[in-house]
Amino acid sequence: MPSQRSQEELEAYIDETLRAHPEFQEGEEGEQLRRILMFSIGMPEVREMIEGALDELVVAKHIERLDQQSLKYCDVDSPEHRALESALYDVLQKAGDVLPDLVLNRGEVRVEPNPKPSVISKIFGKDFLPADHYVGTYLGKEKVVVKAILHAGARDAVWADRLKKEGEAWNRAWRKNKSYIVPIYGFIAQKKVMPWISAVYPKYDNGTxxxxxxxxxxxxxxxxxxxxxxxxxxxxxxxxxxxxxxxxxxxxxxxxxxxxxxxxxxxxxxxxxxxxxxxxxxxxxxxxxxxxxxxxxxxxxxxxxxxxxxxxxxxxxxxxxxxxxxxxxxxxxxxxxxxxxxxxxxxxxxxxxxxxxxxxxxxxxxxxxxxxxxxxxxxxxxxxxxxx
The missing domain is CATH 1.10.510.10 (Transferase(Phosphotransferase) domain 1)
Structure with missing residues (x-):
């Protein structure tokens, strides 16, 4: 994480920001905000967005968006990235929501090996496509199912946009009917992760x-x-x-x-x-x-x-x-x-x-x-x- 400021300057900046919003100084929210502000140092774009969010007094939603954007500034395996993942996951759990941007290309999901055989491999042979279902970890804390969408290439921006809109519509229904519907966490559209765009869903221990x-x-x-x-x-x-x-x-x-x-x-x-x-x-x-x-x-x-x-x-x-x-x-x-x-x-x-x-x-x-x-x-x- 790039930063040229001294520890004293960092603390002064964070304290000044928190003093401007006393409702977030104490408790869990204050600690979450302090951590996010710390990681925003040296990133003017992110800092500006954070301060704008605070001024609008819609911190919970904006912290989700800001923190998700902040992930792209960190190496995916760095301590900073993992700390941001953890902070964001805690905020989402408290809010009962999912990430605002459903295109998960900032390391939000880590896909694990040992995939299940794909449907297409059962039809055409195992070498045609190794797998279409994987297990992954969402924001470093939650097991998820990663399902390949076999007709959507990972580099297809048009498909990524269409799927994002479909997912957003689905999640609007989920927010109103959480006791009946599974949310969609988003889509991975990175060829180095998966050759196809892949949908990400929560994993339920009770199965189907x-x-x-x-x-x-x-x-x-x-x-x-x-x-x-x-x-x-x-x-x-x-x-x-x-x-x-x-x-x-x-x-x-x-x-x-x-x-x-x-x-x-x-x-x-x-x-x-x-x-x-x-x-x-x-x-x-x-x-x-x-x-x-x-x-x-x-x-x-x-x-x-x-x-x-x-x-x-x-x-x-x-x-x-x-x-x-x-x-x-x-x-x-x-x-x-x-x-x-x-x-x-x-x-x-x-x-x-x-x-x-x-x-x-x-x-x-x-x-x-x-x-x-x-x-x-x-x-x-x-x-x-x-x-x-």
Missing amino acids: VVQYLDNNPSTDHMRIIRRIAEGMNALHNMCIIHGDLRGANIVIDKHGNPLIGNFDLDHISNSRLYAYISQEESGRWRAPEMLEGRIPLASADVYMFAMTALEVLTHKEPYYYIERTSTVLEKIRKGVWPEEPKDAQVIQRGLHVGLWLVLSTCWMPDPGLRPEMKEVIHLLERYYPGRR
Whole structure:
């Protein structure tokens, strides 16, 4: 960190700044601000921004922005960088928010080796692409999932901007509905870190919804389904279409509640390869109009919700009794629904005639005949009152 000032000058500058804002002199906020001011010495641009933020009395939000910008002035492995990461993480935890700039190119995330095999490598062979999921550390303190977006090159500035806007819209919905939605921490767009732009999400120890239910079979399955429906309704109320709803994109928080994440980015991609990979991965849940290349609307989300509800009840993917995905996709195009499960265990979890009727209505081939999510919630409340 460049600085030519003496220790006395540093202390005088910090004390003068804090005296001008007595509300931040004491306690945790004062200590955080003191640390950030210390690192801003020798960086006039950052210092000016800090003082402007203080003058506007919106310190918490501006400290996030300033500290994030300050990271680029430090070597990523330096003590200064790590101290700034730690200070910023503490501020974010207290504010209950994420970094304001979702392009994480200042060392905010450290990606670890030993990645999971990629979906594309399973299709074309392991040498085609080593991995698309990694684990990383966010601001030096929190484990995160790093997911490669296979059609977006790390040096593609246009893609980075589009993804940033998508992420900002998603996080606006998250801020209003934190008990239903997973935030997106941002995107890494540095070729030296990853060859593709990669999305960064929190890592949840309970895993996905199906993993959790397998490990906790006595869980109230209908409560899980009801909360997924409420989360989807919250997204639709914010004019956000998920586009890839399925069990793999729903995680369970520490309280046992489902959180919806991993929104689909296929609708802003022109990559045929990515479209093919995406269908192989999630085609069993998709509405027939999506298989024809149409942009998903809220009605497509309703269709996928019903497939996900069936997955929750059976602990198996839709059409699990058909091995080839291409055969399943052909049945979906023809309007052939999944077979109604008759297992006593599935029925005990909540699948009866009334619920099957609700799911069947959501699977109507004509999108205009499917109910809205708020209507689905009303029907679930009728058959399963109080499951929240």
